[in-house]
Amino acid sequence: MAEEAASARALPWQHDHEYLSRLRRDMLRFAQLQLRDAAAAEDAVQEALAAAWTAQERFAGQSQHKTWVFGILRHKLVDTLRVKQRTINLSALDSEIEGEEILDTLLFKDSGHWAQHSKPRPWPKPETALQQKQFWKLFELCLDNLPESTGRVFMMREFLGLETTEICDELTVSANHCSVLLYRARLKLRTCLTEKGFDDSGYDGEDNDG
Amino acid sequence: MANCKKVTRLLSDALDRPLTPGEWLTIRTHLPMCSGCRNYRKQIALLREATKLIRDGEAPAAADEAAG
Ligand SMILES: [Zn+2]
Numbered sequence: 001m002a003e004e005a006a007s008a009r010a011l012p013w014q015h016d017h018e019y020l021s022r023l024r025r026d027m028l029r030f031a032q033l034q035l036r037d038a039a040a041a042e043d044a045v046q047e048a049l050a051a052a053w054t055a056q057e058r059f060a061g062q063s064q065h066k067t068w069v070f071g072i073l074r075h076k077l078v079d080t081l082r083v084k085q086r087t088i089n090l091s092a093l094d095s096e097i098e099g100e101e102i103l104d105t106l107l108f109k110d111s112g113h114w115a116q117h118s119k120p121r122p123w124p125k126p127e128t129a130l131q132q133k134q135f136w137k138l139f140e141l142c143l144d145n146l147p148e149s150t151g152r153v154f155m156m157r158e159f160l161g162l163e164t165t166e167i168c169d170e171l172t173v174s175a176n177h178c179s180v181l182l183y184r185a186r187l188k189l190r191t192c193l194t195e196k197g198f199d200d201s202g203y204d205g206e207d208n209d210g
Numbered sequence: 211m212a213n214c215k216k217v218t219r220l221l222s223d224a225l226d227r228p229l230t231p232g233e234w235l236t237i238r239t240h241l242p243m244c245s246g247c248r249n250y251r252k253q254i255a256l257l258r259e260a261t262k263l264i265r266d267g268e269a270p271a272a273a274d275e276a277a278g
Contacts, residue, residue, distance in 0.1 A: 066266075122252075130259065133270070136269060158261035159264065187218065
């Protein structure tokens with residue numbers, strides 16, 4: 001095959017099979033995280049790729065193309081979730097929120113201050129963390145561990161880029177519920193990452209006051 | 211008097227809506243004395259950065275693929 005160095009700039013994206021298969025794989029991963037349904041994810045990716053294919057826009061390079069295709073995929077996922085959400089069960093949502101109150105008593109003392117064992121300790125710096133394979137692996141694992149409604153609200157906000165008001169309307173829950181769910185999602189994600197062993201033992205301990 | 215539970219919730223809300231001056235004041239008076247909440251703030255900022263990378267398809271594939 002051709003030298004690696006050449007493929008980075010020479011091939012237009014339409015003809016770069018390696019790029020296209022990587023793109024497809026990344027899209028699937030993204031869609032699966034959102035939908036938690038392999039068949040539905042496959043459909044969404046297929047439709048997004050088909051739409052991208054017929055658009056025939058011009059791109060300066062692969063990364064620009066990729067961002068654009070992911071934009072199309074996001075729209076597809078919003079549509080899919082929109083249909084799917086009608087099945088959301090409000091009493092299940094309520095019990096999910098109540099169930100999560102246990103988390104509070106684990107993390108915080110009665111006074112509302114961090115319990116000694118759960119007080120967040122420093123993580124590696126962002127530049128470092130985002131380069132670490134371990135971080136991405138644990139992050140995906142923890143995303144998968146989120147309770148269903150919590151996970152859905154978090155994905156809609158962060159991955160699909162919807163505003164909180166749109167999400168509340170979609171799910172027909174109150175604004176307060178929405179922001180509680182987002183809060184829980186973040187709290188759970190950081191707790192999960194920490195519990196799974198993501199920390200920075202080599203860190204200089206700059207942000208410690210205890 | 212603000213506690214960590216309240217402050218972490220406000221720090222999360224700040225990622226989704228503009229906070230009121232009073233809410234910022236609550237945060238500003240708490241953070242200097244609490245490393246837990248300072249670390250929490252950095253951590254949820256990192257979560258946001260990470261999701262942004264995934265959303266644009268720019269996150270490195272985690273599970274498979276050896277580093278190049
Ligand atoms: Zn605190």
